[in-house]
Amino acid sequence: MRASVKLGRRRLLLGGCLIAALAGTGTSAVPAFADEPNRIVTIGGSLTEIVYALGEEDRLIARDSTSSFPSAAGELPDVGYIRQLSPEGVLSVNPDMIIALEGFGPPEAASVIKQAGIPVVVIPDGYDNDSIIRKIRATASALGREEAGEELAAKTAAELAAAQAAAEGITDKRKVMFLLSAAGGRLMAGGSHTHADGIISLAGGVNAMADVNGYKPVSNEAVIEAAPELILRMRGGGDQSSDADVLAHPAIMATPAGKEGKVVAMDGLFILGFGPRTAAAAHELSEILYGDTAAAGN
Structure with missing residues (x-):
């Protein structure tokens, strides 16, 4: 286990059920103790980016085909396109956690994956600044890296605020x-x-x-x-x-x-x-x- 992962820390996971990782809402499944996951599959390119940005990439064993950044992610096994997954392909890499962007599927495949006895963390998606911060916090929480998640969230929020301010300063919009x-x-x-x-x-x-x-x-x-x-x-x-x-x-x-x-x-x-x-x-x-x-x- 990497040095950045505290030995002896226990993660709150519920084997065989869906964990609703909704950052900022406090919503979660009823927890049970299990060892910290170190064979993680990410489904959703932005989630893979976040895992790398948090420095937790050593825990990744596979990713979906939209995970094209950073380039190192391309060296991991590809379990398929986020909306056209095969349960067999995802489960064949023997993960102990799956972190997936909401809307992964198709629905039948998502249902099979969720019932496979492996914790599945579904991260809400969105298309505004707040949704990005929620993604970061929820992913960090799933990894047990809340402190690093807050640091990344703060840095990203500042960058987004600067971009927003620049956009609002443009008067002749194209x-x-x-x-x-x-x-x-x-x-x-x-x-x-x-x-x-x-x-x-x-x-x-x-x-x-x-x-x-x-x-x-x-x-x-x-x-x-x-x-x-x-x-x-x-x-x-x-x-x-x-x-x-x-x-x-x-x-x-x-x-x-x-x-x-x-x-x-x-x-x-x-x-x-x-x-x-x-x-x-x-x-x-x-x-x-x-x-x-x-x-x-x-």
Whole structure:
């Protein structure tokens, strides 16, 4: 066991049931004593990032396919995509705890995993600053690293507050359309109540498709009317369309972004993960939108 893990510390776990790790609410399953887990699987890229940021990566034995950062995580066994898991794949690595982002699945697989006799900690997701802090605290609590979790939460909160202040100082906000897919010529965009909407706002932009709820197909007319000034794409996603394909789309061509060739691809986990690096992602996107004027509050 690593030196950072106190010998003799006992974790409160309930074998064979779901532990609801809701940071700040005090909600948890009725506990029973068990040895501290040291064979942990993380399901959700932001959770894997948090484990590394807490210095607890030696306890990880596997991760899901969205866990692409840090690069060292790629050396761990991959148990599958967060929403298309196989119970056999997750359980085959013999974990003694699973830390998963809410919504992992499919539901049938999640149900089997939860009933397998292994503690499963489900961490709430979200797309605002507070949700990131809750993730950090809940993950740290599951690991028995509350003190380190508070330190990371405080550092991350300060970075997010600075990003928020910079965004609020921008007066001439530019419109951004997050394009999830352009496959087959059909445009799917990120509307309100999404991680895409959250990062656009934190970067000081305006979501051009805010009238859409969630990630939805959008009509050519809606895109033209929205008049985005930047098309933001996710690098590393399932959409194989190139930037050139996007710019050649009739609806995109009619927008300010299309006319100026303003299409930018950023790493998906970086911009949509809502973890410890989100403030850095917001800063990078803001610089793309505004350049040096963002820092001065243009």
